Amino acid sequence: MHSALVWFRRDLRTHDHTALYHALRGARRVFCAFVFDREILDALPDRRDRRVEFIHAAVAELAQGLDALARTAGGAGGGLIVRHGRADGIIPQLARELGVAQVFANRDYEPAAIARDRRVAERLAADGVGFADFKDQVIFERDEVLTQAGQPFRVFTPYRNAWLRKLDGFHLQSYPVEKYAARLAAPPAGHALPDLAALGFEATNLSELRLPPGMSGGRRLCAEFRARIDRYREARDFPAVKGVSYLSPHLRFGTVSVRELAAFAWHRGGVGAETWLSELIWRDFFHMILWHHPHVADAAFRPECDRIRWDDAPELFAAWCEGRTGYPIVDAAMRQLEQTGYMHNRLRMIAASFLTKDLGIDWRLGERHFAAKLLDYDLAANNGGWQWAASTGCDAQPYFRIFNPVAQSQKFDAQGRFIRRYLPELAQVPDRFIHAPWTMGGLDQQAARARIGQDYPAPVVDHAAARERTLARFAAIKG
Numbered sequence: 001m002h003s004a005l006v007w008f009r010r011d012l013r014t015h016d017h018t019a020l021y022h023a024l025r026g027a028r029r030v031f032c033a034f035v036f037d038r039e040i041l042d043a044l045p046d047r048r049d050r051r052v053e054f055i056h057a058a059v060a061e062l063a064q065g066l067d068a069l070a071r072t073a074g075g076a077g078g079g080l081i082v083r084h085g086r087a088d089g090i091i092p093q094l095a096r097e098l099g100v101a102q103v104f105a106n107r108d109y110e111p112a113a114i115a116r117d118r119r120v121a122e123r124l125a126a127d128g129v130g131f132a133d134f135k136d137q138v139i140f141e142r143d144e145v146l147t148q149a150g151q152p153f154r155v156f157t158p159y160r161n162a163w164l165r166k167l168d169g170f171h172l173q174s175y176p177v178e179k180y181a182a183r184l185a186a187p188p189a190g191h192a193l194p195d196l197a198a199l200g201f202e203a204t205n206l207s208e209l210r211l212p213p214g215m216s217g218g219r220r221l222c223a224e225f226r227a228r229i230d231r232y233r234e235a236r237d238f239p240a241v242k243g244v245s246y247l248s249p250h251l252r253f254g255t256v257s258v259r260e261l262a263a264f265a266w267h268r269g270g271v272g273a274e275t276w277l278s279e280l281i282w283r284d285f286f287h288m289i290l291w292h293h294p295h296v297a298d299a300a301f302r303p304e305c306d307r308i309r310w311d312d313a314p315e316l317f318a319a320w321c322e323g324r325t326g327y328p329i330v331d332a333a334m335r336q337l338e339q340t341g342y343m344h345n346r347l348r349m350i351a352a353s354f355l356t357k358d359l360g361i362d363w364r365l366g367e368r369h370f371a372a373k374l375l376d377y378d379l380a381a382n383n384g385g386w387q388w389a390a391s392t393g394c395d396a397q398p399y400f401r402i403f404n405p406v407a408q409s410q411k412f413d414a415q416g417r418f419i420r421r422y423l424p425e426l427a428q429v430p431d432r433f434i435h436a437p438w439t440m441g442g443l444d445q446q447a448a449r450a451r452i453g454q455d456y457p458a459p460v461v462d463h464a465a466a467r468e469r470t471l472a473r474f475a476a477i478k479g
Contacts (some may be wrong), residue, residue, distance in 0.1 A: 078184030286384035352389035
């Protein structure tokens with residue numbers, strides 16, 4: 001074909017890019033576009049949303065990268081057309097303006113995105129323009145990993161085993177975009193990147209955090225993690241230790257290639273790399289679940305769990321959101337989220353278990369709070385993690401798996417290093433009390449300048465009693 005348009009979404013990079021590769025192979029001239037979609041942005045409650053700033057920085061780097069890629073390949077230069085509006089209107093309009101024969105994009109698995117892409121494809125078809133989408137953000141998608149009976153898996157471990165059996169070098173091959181990059185077309189005049197203010201947003205503290213945006217940020221974090229991946233299994237559960245990859249925002253927005261990451265872990269081998277590869281498999285698993293069971297976006301994976309009678313406790317929910325439950329590990333986790341837009345994975349499990357099984361509050365409320373705050377928010381992973389913690393999802397463990405927040409704190413933050421980082425009011429509390437400061441006597445509280453009920457809250461709930469209520473709550477739907 002003479003010309004095509006690549007629509008960038010969750011894939012803000014110039015390398016190993018499936019849709020870009022196929023467009024460059026199939027057309028003599030390829031335009032690239034990104035839309036700051038008002039359907040998504042206008043619904044965000046906070047005008048200082050870190051994700052918008054992260055995306056904005058990634059888009060700016062992508063535009064420069066596309067131009068450099070074209071020039072390096074001997075072309076006249078490329079770039080990125082950037083628009084602000086509803087994507088389902090702008091993409092068909094752009095296709096008409098540019099006179100392209102086909103629009104290429106990488107596949108999205110969220111129900112709202114699927115509906116949007118369907119609208120775009122229909123409007124393009126009305127103008128005689130094709131729409132092609134490709135797998136790019138996962139290794140295996142949709143029906144590619146099934147049970148022997150040809151059904152979607154419902155439990156992770158057998159899915160992981162089947163996933164690993166299916167994996168080979170073919171599925172990890174990169175798409176050599178560079179080979180055809182001279183065909184990239186420069187954007188027409190008048191398509192400059194709008195600043196944050198023009199989008200209706202303000203700058204945040206993103207530049208102060210240790211999560212650099214864009215392709216360059218992804219490369220930097222990848223290089224750092226590769227140097228310590230062998231220690232991943234033993235270090236990943238300790239929030240005060242630099243043990244995880246910190247790549248989740250880059251996987252979410254596609255500033256890194258999941259194929260390259262999976263290939264590195266697969267070829268590296270060893271318990272560290274194998275454990276981290278399992279985390280990438282969890283990601284595929286939750287996307288598969290969302291694809292086959294889109295009802296999970298609003299309801300329990302297991303329908304009987306929608307009969308659970310959750311407590312209506314707005315004051316307790318507010319205490320959880322604001323990090324004032326009286327349980328230090330929970331409060332430190334929630335303050336980390338508020339201050340940085342990030343939460344360590346072990347802490348996500350602890351915080352989610354506490355909300356649903358100590359406070360008895362509907363997992364959907366917690367899921368929505370994370371959705372509003374997390375820099376790496378991904379519907380499939382966030383929903384899957386919350387339903388796992390609440391025991392309403394696809395989980396082989398029974399509902400009586402209830403995390404004890406004090407025991408979790410003692411095990412994964414023994415010296416209270418993480419707790420003290422986000423709860424400075426407990427800085428002088430001795431190690432033996434840091435996980436349960438309400439057990440200090442009056443003189444100890446005074447010496448530590450941490451008077452319970454004044455400087456730091458008393459526990460909002462008794463864990464042992466809450467555990468019994470949770471067991472009764474689930475038993476009620478079994479009867």
